[in-house]
Amino acid sequence: MAKVKVQNYKGTRDFYPEDKRLQKYVFNIWRSVCERYGYEEVDAPMLEPLELYQMKNGANPDMIKDELYALTDKSGRDLVVRPEMTPTVSRMVAARRQELQYPARWYSIPNLWRYERPQKGRLREHWQLNVDIFGQDGLQAVFELLQIANDIVVGLGAETGMYTIRINSRKLVNKLCELLRLCEPEASALMQLIDKKAKMPIEEYDQKFNELVDGDAAMKSLINEFLAATSYDELPEELRNTDEAAELRQLLDSCSDNMMESVVYDPLIMRGFDYYTGFVFEVFNEDLENNRAMLGGGEYDGLVGAMGAEPLPTAGFGMGDVTAIDFMQSQGTLPELWNETDIYFVVLEGSLEAAQAAIRKLRQGPRINVAVDSTYRKLSKCLESADKRKIRYALICGENEVKSGQYQLKDLKTGETFTMDLDKIAQALR
Ligand code: HAM
DSSP: OOOOOOOOOTTOOOOOHHHHHHHHHHHHHHHHHHHHTTOEEOOOOSEEEGGGGTSTTOSOHHHHHHTOEEEEOTTOOEEEEOSOSHHHHHHHHHHTTTTSOSSEEEEEOOEEEOOOOOBTTBOSEEEEEEEEEESSOHHHHHHHHHHHHHHHHHHTTOOTTSEEEEEEEHHHHHHHHHHTTOOTTHHHHHHHHHHHHTTSOHHHHHHHHHHHHTTOHHHHHHHHHHHHOOSGGGSOHHHHTSHHHHHHHHHHHHHHHTTOTTEEEOTTOOOSOTTOOSEEEEEEEOOGGGOSEEEEEEEOTTHHHHTTSOOOOEEEEEEEHHHHHHHHHHHTOOOOOOOSOOEEEEEOTTOHHHHHHHHHHHHHSTTOOEEEEOSOOOHHHHHHHHHHTTOOEEEEEOHHHHHHOOEEEEETTTOOEEEEOHHHHHHHHO
16 A cells, blocks of 8 residues: 555644643643633534624624635535634523623633634634633723733743733724714724734835825824824823723723733724724733734623623633743743653563552552553663653662662652652652
């Protein structure tokens, strides 16, 4: 038979043990921070009916057009491999709108599929933490989400200066459009242009901007003043005196009062998704070579209502595993990750049967993971193998050890060796 070398599909990753260990490290931080704030884990199928993404205001229009993995099942049903979790959790809340307890605090870590051009930080399959709160009014909900986002990034080892949390208000942008008397489709065109400003050449932006303002000098200057603002105080005066700006100021004040120094106002944060209604935010890696969003979200009050249930205030965010790992790598915050196996138990030739009781005893102790090496290779080879797998400790067991009950435990990081009985070993590892 001809041999075929098959590679994994473009834009996806195989997870060898060391890769999975790294991903689990990120998941553990995500889980522990979410649970600290009282969020409960949920999950759902990877396949969804196509209609879920065809709803008005259902998702990011560009994503629907270009990025969906769509398929038809054997009975002719149109399905989609989920590109994001937000429509799914909204569907789940709508289905039990009356029974759920509010505010409902949910988190999930789904794998998502998007037909993207694979590049740094963007793959076709990624895992994404979703944190969503249903039935809590905007300001409080968003403040809580920003705290969670901040704690997660700090959990990834970040220090001030390595990241920014950039927030904006879609309501404030709507207000700007109202002041400019911009109706649809111009209002949406302006938001899309602002959304893409940072990603397009300046000449292209200028050309599109000039087409939009069509020679109206007052409009041009108000938009430019709005886009240049880096704080509430720098907003154009006409906007500063609105309720929308007051709400933004309150959120910024809550963040600075609570030591969240990395939160800044950024009028360019728009979020392409059609469902966001109020505050929107993104967390940026400030490493210049990786200066991209690693987390994004906002308020999306309309989505549960769009699924036929009574509407409720909703907000949430998503954070990808690829960008989280890139962040730690680019900022040098990645710790040394040890194997989940605590002890590499090396059995010397002829001692396997006698060693079984000791192996059993260690495994029965609280949370000690033991891998047995009974290959009877040279001891140095066994230790090298444990070291290569990032197992921290090796235990050497021959007949003498079984008889005396004293074992040599070798710390493969420092090279130190200790002689102890099994109880002491278990205690030391704990
Ligand atoms: P999003 O901005 O598309 O939002 O994704 C959120 C984060 O997921 C991004 O900041 C990035 O870290 C990561 N991400 C997105 N696409 C990819 C990709 N192709 N490869 C690797 N990482 C990626 C949403 O998906 C919203 N549904 C989030 C949300 C939850 N809004 C409310 N609740």
